[in-house]
Amino acid sequence: MVEGSLTSEDVLEATELVLRRYGPAKATVVDVARALKVSHGSVYRHFPSKAALREAVTRRWLDRAHARLAGIAEADGPAADRIREWLVALFEAKRRKALDDPELFATYSVLGRESSTVVDEHVHGLVDQLRTIIEQGVAAGEFAADDPERAAGAVFAATARFHDPVHASSWAHDGAQREFEAVCELVLAGLGAGRR
């Protein structure tokens, strides 16, 4: 961002800064260029459009926010415990971001809505992690799911209330934690039901 020639990484970092400072509605490519002390034409040497730049920032943010989850999916131990831990980690990560810096969270929520392909791909990766755990649970006789992919999608959909940013405004509410636990229990009971 300072020495040598301009890199894509520099541009991404400056874009994050500008988004943080001005919000998604007012952050412009000209602002990014100004922060980097280059002309805005230079920014277009690294990203073909404003949309592509914002998509790249969104992808980075999502990957960083959920870095811990992959580790849980690949760990050892009972599948039920790992599903619960995974869901808790997901809710925790989202809630912390939403409550610690509501404006920044709102900014990235807007970015997510405008880059829905990026979000869809990210979500697909998350559901894949759930599927992995469920498959291991089935193999261990813990779960009864005959279609782990479908079950993983159902678990993700059933917990949307606790990870989809559109619901963020209710996460600060007292009852949210208890409601989350009730849904977790219901979902885990549903996964385990009917096992032999």
Place this chain on the structure above:
Amino acid sequence: MVEGSLTSEDVLEATELVLRRYGPAKATVVDVARALKVSHGSVYRHFPSKAALREAVTRRWLDRAHARLAGIAEADGPAADRIREWLVALFEAKRRKALDDPELFATYSVLGRESSTVVDEHVHGLVDQLRTIIEQGVAAGEFAADDPERAAGAVFAATARFHDPVHASSWAHDGAQREFEAVCELVLAGLGAGRR
């Protein structure tokens, strides 16, 4: 709306008409008065504020949209079947409204967001219906829930993806129906799990 003196009912109907025609952002009290061919002062004899008027319209719309559900909650038959039927009816009602007239649905989504107390009360009524069915299921030995209120809240939260208007844009998608069925199955399995 025509004969005799102006009633609150007349005002509500005219407000619905105006909301349908102009949308939530542009519908004004003056428009409502114009539709009724009275001065806007007259509207204020029936509702203390524009907000109160819009709340009343919202309440009416919600009650009408979900009229069928109470019947299912009070019917006879296995609790699991009724929960499923109730959830199907809720999703169907919402989806039909959202797909048949997206603009009107968007209008009432906006109204719901601005009259959150009205929506909260309505939701409370719906969760109460779920609780009733679950209690009967527990009494009949179908379900294992030791806290039907909590379980009802969990079922409602777990299916938010299929009744909360913020998710409406995905209801037209092909996978939505299959995803709904997968969540239903998971939730019903969860309710039944652990029964003696």
Place this chain on the structure above:
DNA sequence: GTGCTGACAGATATGGAAATCTGTCAGCAC
């Protein structure tokens, strides 16, 4: 008295001229 009107103050919305932004590219500097 009952129900309605219409003028009013302060708040909010609208629309169109002016400013800024996006994306391109010929050309400068090294």
Place this chain on the structure above:
DNA sequence: GTGCTGACAGATTTCCATATCTGTCAGCAC
């Protein structure tokens, strides 16, 4: 040649004067 600049066209946003709206209330009509 490589990396960057800055002017440009067309699209979008901002700004502010004007118009409209909300909520009140004194008074008219019946």
